[in-house]
Amino acid sequence: MLTVSNRSLKGLDWFNFFVANVQTGFGPFVAVYLTLHSWTGLAIGGVLSLGTIIAMASQLPAGALVDWMAGKRLAAALGVGAIAASALLFIFLPTEFGVGLAEILHGFASCMLNQAIAAISLALVARHVLGERLGRNARFASLGNGLSATVMGIAGFYLASASVFVLTALLAVPALVALSAIQPAPTLRREPLIRRRRRSLRQLGRLFLDRRLIAFMICIALFQLSDAAMLPFLGDRIAARGGQFANLVIGAAIVWPQLVVAALAPAVGWAAERYGRRFVMLAGFAALPLRGLLFAVVNGPIALMAIQGLDGIGAAVIGVLLPLIAADIAAERGHFNLTMGAIGLAAGGGAAVSTTLAGAVQDLLGNHAAFGALAAAGLVATLLAWLIMPESGPGAPGAGTVAPVAPAGVHPVSQSS
Amino acid sequence: MAEGVKMRRRTLCQGAAISVAAALGYPGSAFAQATKPAPPKLEKVQKTHAESLLGQPVEDAKRQTIGHIVDVLIDTAGNPHAAVIEFTGFLGVGNRKVAVAWRALHFALEGERIVISVAMDVSALRAMPEYDTSAKSVPVAMPAHPAPRTAKSP
Numbered sequence: 001m002l003t004v005s006n007r008s009l010k011g012l013d014w015f016n017f018f019v020a021n022v023q024t025g026f027g028p029f030v031a032v033y034l035t036l037h038s039w040t041g042l043a044i045g046g047v048l049s050l051g052t053i054i055a056m057a058s059q060l061p062a063g064a065l066v067d068w069m070a071g072k073r074l075a076a077a078l079g080v081g082a083i084a085a086s087a088l089l090f091i092f093l094p095t096e097f098g099v100g101l102a103e104i105l106h107g108f109a110s111c112m113l114n115q116a117i118a119a120i121s122l123a124l125v126a127r128h129v130l131g132e133r134l135g136r137n138a139r140f141a142s143l144g145n146g147l148s149a150t151v152m153g154i155a156g157f158y159l160a161s162a163s164v165f166v167l168t169a170l171l172a173v174p175a176l177v178a179l180s181a182i183q184p185a186p187t188l189r190r191e192p193l194i195r196r197r198r199r200s201l202r203q204l205g206r207l208f209l210d211r212r213l214i215a216f217m218i219c220i221a222l223f224q225l226s227d228a229a230m231l232p233f234l235g236d237r238i239a240a241r242g243g244q245f246a247n248l249v250i251g252a253a254i255v256w257p258q259l260v261v262a263a264l265a266p267a268v269g270w271a272a273e274r275y276g277r278r279f280v281m282l283a284g285f286a287a288l289p290l291r292g293l294l295f296a297v298v299n300g301p302i303a304l305m306a307i308q309g310l311d312g313i314g315a316a317v318i319g320v321l322l323p324l325i326a327a328d329i330a331a332e333r334g335h336f337n338l339t340m341g342a343i344g345l346a347a348g349g350g351a352a353v354s355t356t357l358a359g360a361v362q363d364l365l366g367n368h369a370a371f372g373a374l375a376a377a378g379l380v381a382t383l384l385a386w387l388i389m390p391e392s393g394p395g396a397p398g399a400g401t402v403a404p405v406a407p408a409g410v411h412p413v414s415q416s417s
Numbered sequence: 418m419a420e421g422v423k424m425r426r427r428t429l430c431q432g433a434a435i436s437v438a439a440a441l442g443y444p445g446s447a448f449a450q451a452t453k454p455a456p457p458k459l460e461k462v463q464k465t466h467a468e469s470l471l472g473q474p475v476e477d478a479k480r481q482t483i484g485h486i487v488d489v490l491i492d493t494a495g496n497p498h499a500a501v502i503e504f505t506g507f508l509g510v511g512n513r514k515v516a517v518a519w520r521a522l523h524f525a526l527e528g529e530r531i532v533i534s535v536a537m538d539v540s541a542l543r544a545m546p547e548y549d550t551s552a553k554s555v556p557v558a559m560p561a562h563p564a565p566r567t568a569k570s571p
Contacts, residue, residue, distance in 0.1 A: 028509030035485055035503070036472040041550075153508045235510035236547075243540040250507040 008124060009133075011181030012117075013140045015076070018175035019113060020144030022083050022168055024152065026106060027051075030090070030099075033161040037094045047099055054107030056348045062111035063341025072119040076179055079113030082106070084172035087165040111344065115337045118323040120182060122336060127394065128273060131324055135269025138319035139262045142312075146258030153251050207333045208342065215388045216325050217346035219285070220318070222381035224350030226288050226374045227314060229358035233374075234295060234304055237367055242301040253305040260312025261319065269320045277325055278391045284317025285382040292375025296368050322347075328392040468531045475502050475522075476534040483539050488548075490516060490555065499557045502535070504543045514548040521560040536560070 030051075034044045069075045086102035086109070093099075117137060125133045148171075152164050207213065234253060239246050272280045291310040298304060322343055330336035354374070362370040470489060474482045488501035499516040506512045523534045535542070537560055546556040 031509065031512075032485070032505070035487055038469055038471045040471070041487055149508055231510060235506055236513065239504065239506050239511035239513050240544045246511060246540075246543070247505070247507045250511040254508055254510060 005183055008182045011178050012120060012124065012133075013136060014178035015175060015182065016117060016137045016140035017144040018171055018178055019080065019117065020141040021148040021171045022080065022175055023110060023113075024145050024148040026083075026087070026165075026168060029152070029161050029164045030103075033090065033165070034094070034099065036161060043096070047096075047103055050100060051103040051107055052352065054104050055110060056345060056352070058108040058111040059341040059345040059348065060338065061341075062108060063115055063335075063337035063339070063344075066112060066115040066119055066337040067335055071184075072116050072123065073179060073182060073184065075112060076116035076120065077176060079109045079116055080172050080175050080179070082109035083113070084169045087169040090165045091162055091169075111341070114344075115340055118326070118340060119337055121323070122327055124182070127327075127331070130327055131269035131271075131273040131320060132266060133269070134320045134323050135266035135316075138265035138269075138316055141319070142258040142261035142265070142315070146255045146262070149254050149258070150251070153254070203333065204335065207329070207335055207339065210329055210333065212325065212390055212392045213329055213339060213342060215384075215390065216392075217343055219281070219381055219385045219389055220322070220343060221346040221350035222377060222384060223285060223288065223314070223318065224347045225354050225357065226292065226378035226381055227311070228351035228354035230292065230295065230311070230371070230374055231308070232355060233358055233362070233367065233370055234308060238301045238304060241299075246301070249301045249305050253308040256305065256309050257312035257315060260309050261316045264312060265316040265320060268316045269324075272320060272324055272393070276391050277321060277328070277393050278385075278389060280317055281321055281385050281389060282382065284314050284321075285378070285385045287313040288378035289375045289382060292371050292378050295371040296375060318347075325392050328394070331394075465526055465529065465531060470500075473531075473533055475500075476532060477539045478534070478536055480534075483535075483543075486533065487514060490557075499555070501548050502542075513543055515542060515545045516548045516555050516557045517542065518557050518559045521558065 030048065031044050034047070035041075039047075066072065066075045082105045086105040089098045089102035089105070093102075118134075121133050121137055122130065152167065155163055155167070231253070235250050238249050238253065242249050268280055268284070287310045291307060291314075294307045294310075295304065298307060323340060326336055326339040326343060329339050333339075357377075358370040358374055361373040470486055473486050475484050475486060477483045482505070484502045484504040486500050487503045489497050490499045490501065492498045497519045499518050500522055501514050501516050504513045504515065517535060517537070521535055521537055523536060525532045525534070537558065542558055545558050548555065
């Protein structure tokens with residue numbers, strides 16, 4: 001049924017896998033690595049904040065850039081190359097200049113890479129199976145995340161921490177090989193070119209006033225506000241109480257939700273196409289207040305680790321819905337990657353506030369209360385998703401009707417209403 | 418990297434000079450009067466007598482690395498009071514910074530390297546309240562008994 005070759009789809013699978021490898025390898029080791037290079041805590045904190053700010057500030061520009069570039073595979077290749085380059089900078093130039101440059105490169109390239117993967121997926125498959133495709137993306141990405149978290153968590157402990165950056169740079173090679181297996185679908189170029197002619201500033205303004213976009217941005221910001229601090233705060237509690245096996249339990253708490261994502265994501269994508277985005281979103285969001293509440297009342301390290309598996313539900317839903325809802329909106333208004341960038345910006349904003357907020361509650365009322373506050377934020381996110389988020393899928397509002405089978409890669413432009 | 422080390426040594430020296438001056442009751446003007454300071458003398462010290470401290474691994478009694486020294490807390494005389502040890506978690510999750518009394522640390526020479534270890538229960542240490550730069554008082558983990566030094570510092 002699909003005219004896009006199996007080779008391309010396999011290539012995309014493995015590209016997701018290796019890109020996740022490349023991306024995981026980074027953040028956690030920067031602090032340890034720079035400490036070993038005699039950086040002070042203040043300087044390390046500064047560099048890490050720079051990275052966070054760049055990652056936020058890059059969302060919209062990276063989206064606009066990927067929208068503008070005709071070759072999405074080129075955009076992806078540049079992203080992989082830039083991340084490898086920043087890993088090399090860490091190894092060979094661990095000065096303030098080198099590390100600062102590496103953080104800037106990495107922040108922008110990361111945004112661009114996620115955008116490019118979504119754009120390639122969008123161009124590769126038919127509209128009505130996009131959800132399942134994005135589910136596969138999320139599955140392979142989390143398998144990559146889980147595997148590299150395991151390997152690098154152990155390697156980083158026993159080997160010199162520079163080895164992690166070497167490994168990151170080397171993993172760019174299989175990522176590029178997988179990328180080269182994706183053949184340029186004819187639509188990869190055609191779709192954005194059609195849209196570009198009709199663009200104007202007023203349409204751009206209308207995009208940012210789109211009710212679905214605003215509602216989704218608010219919901220996802222609140223989701224991240226609730227979600228982002230949970231893992232570090234959980235890690236802190238397990239580290240304090242877990243005794244000598246604390247790190248093993250923390251490692252399991254990081255890897256196990258990735259397996260949940262890998263198991264669920266394709267089904268989430270399928271359900272989003274079959275039953276609508278709203279249904280899937282509500283189910284995924286509802287897991288969040290439940291997790292926060294359980295963390296607030298449960299104490300045993302192993303039980304805490306098991307509960308963290310619920311994170312996989314939310315992560316699978318966000319992983320699939322973020323690009324999918326952006327695609328829904330872009331089907332009418334164009335600017336697919338810019339839309340993704342706007343949603344990413346909202347998510348990053350929520351995540352940035354999350355740890356500060358939870359930290360403030362923890363200082364006042366303790367670790368359990370901090371989880372209570374995060375659970376409350378998750379509950380608000382879920383209620384808002386229920387109240388303000390409209391169905392955005394094809395055939396909305398009566399979602400569930402399968403869109404007419406379109407030839408592979410051709411997006412039904414007639415969706416605009 | 419080398420520059421960072423140099424900078425820190427300089428600040429340490431200045432701190433030490435000021436605290437020495439303060440301890441001896443010198444007024445600040447005593448330094449200002451010396452118009453032409455003598456050029457610094459060059460001293461060649463073996464690495465084992467002047468080793469970098471930040472980023473050094475800390476071992477437990479079973480010789481396993483439990484974390485790294487990320488900061489040193491001094492008193493008004495410039496003497497180290499406590500070391501801030503960052504206990505390593507998994508992939509950056511579960512890292513905890515705990516201030517440990519300086520006298521709880523052991524320094525031993527092994528080949529070319531100074532090995533730092535701490536003879537306290539690691540699980541209990543890790544569960545200590547975290548070191549927080551913004552707080553007014555610092556929780557410092559003290560050993561139950563004064564620890565015997567395994568290696569003398571000359």
